[in-house]
Amino acid sequence: MKCKDDALDADLAAEVLEVCRRARMRQHVFEFGGRVFPKPGIFEVEGQEINEPALERAEAAVRIIVGAGPDAAAAVKLQRNTGGGFPAHYDNAGPPSRRAVTAILYLTDGDSGMLEIFEFLKPPVRVAPRFNRLVVFASDRCLHAVTRWREPTPRYAVTFWFDGRAASEEIVLTKSHLSGFPTWDDAVAFFQESPLQRVISRAVYDDEYETSLREYCGFREDHLAHMLEAHRRSGTAAAACSR
Ligand SMILES: O=C(O)CCC(=O)C(=O)O
Ligand SMILES: [Fe+2]
Known part of the structure; x- marks a missing residue:
């Protein structure tokens, strides 16, 4: 896991924050054990649905920071968090996902809504959200969770996922x-x-x-x-x- 502060040009980060504030987001739902649940307090929209130049510029900048090639497909997600958090998960839980790199750009400061990172059998690390802070990790080998957001104003973050080559690696433990x-x-x-x-x-x-x-x-x-x-x-x- 890498954490980079002042990751983007500050004006660009401020523009991306404005895009998040304006964006219409939907209640995030997730599948667990064959059922679909709302994730309390989490609202999301995909970047491609809102087609904002600031997001494209941010994606290009993040692509360079994480070292993803020009051909690596990217997905962008905008998120507003007004209460809950995320349970422990991997962003790439297995095929057909091809996500290789996760980069989360935080746009709000807070002492809650911490990103908890459980790098396998290493001491866990908590990262607080800070304006223009970028956290980068391997999507298929970094278990993480987000603690409950407790501030009165929303928490905004944008996640960029870059795909890797076809997932040809072994996935069955023998x-x-x-x-x-x-x-x-x-x-x-x-x-x-x-x-x-x-x-x-x-x-x-x-x-x-x-x-x-x-x-x-x-x-x-x-x-x-x-x-x-x-x-x-x-x-x-x-x-x-x-x-
Ligand atoms: O909001 C965060 O800090 C991380 C969100 C996350 O883990 C995800 O969207 O997969
Ligand atoms: Fe995640």
Whole structure:
């Protein structure tokens, strides 16, 4: 994960903030365990729906910062956050997603709505939103969550995703992965660099998944119960198949 302050030209960042303020955003929904839930307090719209030159200029600048080639397809998402947060997730949870790089441009300051980053088996890191701060990480190997936003005014952020080459990498965890490590440190080093960490993350990060569901977005008891149940099912399945 990399964090860069004063990432864009300040005038451009201010223009992007204005675009966010004006944009019509929709309630964000997410799929969990076969059901669709609203994410409380999160509203989003895709950049391509609003066709603003400032967004294109921002995308070009971010593309250079993250080192994505001119041909890498990009998706842009504008977000307004008035309350909740995000449960632990990977931006690329597996095929057909081809997202390789996530870059989040924060446009609002706050001491809540922190980005929590769980780089595999490294100490977790929390990044506060700050105007013109850019956080960049690998979409397929960086578990993250967003803590609840508690400020009276909205939190604005724009996320840029750049695709990589066709996802040809292995995505199935096999016994040979697990038996081939001479030492524990070798296994850790492998999973830190590999998208295969996604297969075992629900078991390894059980508490973080559960806490983030409970505290950041599961405000309705019935929704939370379903999400926790689905999380536990997938964690148990992952633990069983990696034995
Ligand atoms: O709002 C943030 O800080 C991050 C949002 C996020 O993780 C996402 O949109 O996938
Ligand atoms: Fe994300």
